[in-house]
Amino acid sequence: MNTIKLLKKMPIGQWRSFSRCAILRQEVVEAASPLTIPPPEGVDKPVSPKIEKLVTDISNLSLLEVSELSQVLKRRLNLPDAPVMPVGGFAMAAPAAQEEEEAAPKAVKTSFTVKMTKFDEKQKVALIKEVKSLLEGFNLVQAKKFVESVPTVVKADISKDEAEKLKEALSKVGAVIEID
Template sequence: MQITRLALRQITRHIQLQRMYSAAAPAAVSGAEKLVPPAPEGAAKPPNPKLDSIVTNIAALNLLEVAELSSLLKQKLNLPETAFAPQFAAGPARAAADDEEEVAPKKVQTSFTVKLVKFDDKQKVALIKEVKNLLEGMNLVQAKKFVESAPTVVKQDIPKEEAEKLKEALSKAGAIIEIE
């Protein structure tokens, strides 16, 4: 019978694997169990059965039992009560809030709205004239309707300085103004 080179390589590889598995396995293990290959490098190793059962038992505990387990472990291992406090005192919600504050700085208001809340009836005419002068493209009739429709928005999305000037001018004319 003629053996090809490929067949010869396969046989030698098989023998090498058998030797490797038999050297790694303990002597008390039967022949069938010796042929179980080890886990390849980089792959997750199977968990230790003892540790796996402990994790399963802890996962089945309720919150009160977990707290009791924690205190027993601290007592058994002679750990001070404050050993875990700095990590857990603030809690995950506080840690998330700290992250949000770092990521999103507090917003500074840059645009304001000037609102005419109400006006003095005695100074209505002066207020109408002031509104006509301050707001572009408004005639007396429009200014009168605008003033009488109070509370209403005078101007939106304006800088603070302009809002303050507008408030001051309209307040002198008898209006009660709010800046939002």
């Protein structure tokens, strides 16, 4: 109550400078943030919750959704499609690579890619249901789009046993499968 009486008695010029000082002080307090110590080398930097949420959301997407996200981002950000092969430099490096391969013993392949190249149209419904049950995170619509987008990669970087089981299950319902 007393402060209101004091403010009423204050001349206008003094009131303006008081108001400016109060505003400047508030801006200085808001701008001053505590200094953060950078993490030492070799330790992951802390990630903001916003970025962490984005990473979690993207990692939960299916392959079709990731492809769609990539296309939308390319369109919105006007990004060109990346070339599959670099334009130069491989012609000179190829002979050296062949010599190294001959010198080194053949490595045993441990990861395989399962590709669906085509399917029997008569068994399309059964194939869609099988894809939905075998691949995690697929609903019927996604499974239908996946089957119709043949040739496509079913799973990548899997063991030989898992690839064989997947090939057997999909071949039973009319799909033609290749394992790379």
